[in-house]
Amino acid sequence: MVKLLIEVDDEVLAEAQRVLGTATETDTVNAALIEVAKRIKRAEALVELVEMGEQGDFDILLRKGNYRL
Numbered sequence: 001m002v003k004l005l006i007e008v009d010d011e012v013l014a015e016a017q018r019v020l021g022t023a024t025e026t027d028t029v030n031a032a033l034i035e036v037a038k039r040i041k042r043a044e045a046l047v048e049l050v051e052m053g054e055q056g057d058f059d060i061l062l063r064k065g066n067y068r069l
């Protein structure tokens with residue numbers, strides 16, 4: 001783990017702590033970094049799904065006889 005000395009806006013940190021439900025400053029910063037990384041991965045996955053849809057990769061699902069429920 002890396003130990004950093006950073007300046008953080010008190011109000012922003014407090015709001016992030018409230019939203020994330022974290023107890024400490026360290027937990028808040030770590031949770032925020034994890035959330036950002038996950039958000040970017042989800043956005044990338046969404047772009048990939050859109051591209052697959054545009055290529056017709058899911059068209060088979062439009063015909064009910066081609067799959068089972």
